[in-house]
Amino acid sequence: MTQIIVHPKIALVDEPLHIRVTGLLPYELVILEAKLTDEKGMIFESQVFYKADEGGEINLEHAAALGGCYMGVHPMGLFWSLKPRKILSRLMKNNVINSPFLVHLSVYNSQMFLESQKSLKTSETVERWYSAPGVERIQIREGRIRGALFLPPGKGPFPGVIDLFGGIGGLTEFRASLLASRGFATLALAYFAYEDLPSELNVVDIEYFEEAVNFLLGHPKVLGPSIGVVSVSQGAQIGLAMSVYLKQVAATVCINGFFFAAGCMIKYRNENIHPIKVVLERLRINDLGLLEASSAFENPREEANKHCLLPIERAHGHILFIVGEKDGNINSKSYAEQMIEQLRRYGKSNGTLLSYPGAGHLIEPPYSPLCLASWNPFVNKPLLWGGETVLHAEAQEHSWREILKFLRYHLSPASSSKL
Structure with missing residues (x-):
């Protein structure tokens, strides 16, 4: 079974995450997607191609993105490459104490851009906070x-x-x-x-x-x-x-x-x-x-x-x-x-x-x-x-x-x- 393993799932926005995808076929090509909706309802998203190793795993600490929003080894690239669906929108957090940005990480079949129906393999949600507990x-x-x-x-x-x-x-x-x-x-x-x-x-x-x-x-x-x-x-x-x-x-x-x-x-x-x-x-x-x-x-x-x-x-x-x-x-x-x-x-x-x-x-x-x-x-x-x-x-x-x-x-x- 395909899984996204993220550590930590709850963190401050300036903290890096360790992201792995497991349970893929050896050398399988997939698309990793990050998506968040801001407080105004604006959607920001990134999509990147990755290929699994011989064990069916993608570790963003070492794996190189092959295309999409960026290329090369960038463990936090899914986050800093987020782009607004509505152009000329800027991502800014207003309520910094009571709520985080929820970022939905998903893995799709590599044909997602060519098919009418997205083939979702698995997903996970992480919380990105602008304030630590007790602030x-x-x-x-x-x-x-x-x-x-x-x-x-x-x-x-x-x-x-x-x-x-x-x-x-x-x-x-x-x-x-x-x-x-x-x-x-x-x-x-x-x-x-x-x-x-x-x-x-x-x-x-x-x-x-x-x-x-x-x-x-x-x-x-x-x-x-x-x-x-x-x-x-x-x-x-x-x-x-x-x-x-x-x-x-x-x-x-x-x-x-x-x-x-x-x-x-x-x-x-x-x-x-x-x-x-x-x-x-x-x-x-x-x-x-x-x-x-x-x-x-x-x-x-x-x-x-x-x-x-x-x-x-x-x-x-x-x-x-x-x-x-x-x-x-x-x-x-x-x-x-x-x-x-x-x-x-x-x-x-x-x-x-x-x-x-x-x-x-x-x-x-x-x-x-x-x-x-x-x-x-x-x-x-x-x-x-x-x-x-x-x-x-x-x-x-x-x-x-x-x-x-x-x-x-x-x-x-x-x-x-x-x-």
Whole structure:
């Protein structure tokens, strides 16, 4: 009898699984399928050809995929190669505490694409969670602050982290809950298009984020005296600004971000950083109708744009720049290299650059499927995020390990953020 054997069946989304298929005929060609339905009813699926060994078994640790969504030996390929049936859909978990993604793994006859009826051999369901047992979610409406605080199980105190997403607005929680599952008291912080916050992002007031930092450090389960920030895209320019202006920020992760004000003014007390100009004619719509914005900004190094630059040489803590070299949304590799150069020019060595060939803009936790393009609620064309499936998956796996290592090192009691 054919069986799918998965260990563990219940796990966090950043944990690899060991998957075997047994009870096949020797050298039998089959199709392995993964399928999940998100909270909006959108279906994501992957199908891959595998051939059994002489004993009628397929072990994804060693077996090479022969075709379909990917080729070669990729033990978690069924997960990171998931593709939406409805194009331009992005897989994002909303309810991170009470329910997992259920992923249905199935084995079919290799003729499934040619036959009207699928020939199902066996199936199994696994649970992929964004929060570990005991992680607590607390809705935050404190002063101006809007967000959700995730606390790891136990007494603590735990290192504190603020998690910032980008231009989609609202409140995105899946990375914060996963960070809490890895031992960080994490505040998923909204800053526009959420509850009573501004509906559009015209001005970023760092004092709002300073209020959030002080709130987090004042929590009895948060280990002081410093916190970390994990930020991506539009949020990464805010994370960088926080590292410049707020001395309590000891470790900042900037994923595919800017070192200048982009799309909005950044202000802190009496200091204003004005947004760089967008050159509209540099926007490109490719053959698939996707908007490529990677060349849309003026050169930030031109003399006329000096007032747009963040003074990152004033950063109090350490900065980890993570970039995808196939980013279709911004020129992230060039920007990160210029940031490292700016730090070195001022004699600073507090910046580290991880640059990933083939990775796109949306570098997320491990085994998340590549989102090549999707809609943004504030743009009337679908945006190209970029990336190559296999290389993007490898970047996500490696960068997540580095993010956790970076935060633990710089937020531990023995570390010092003084430069």
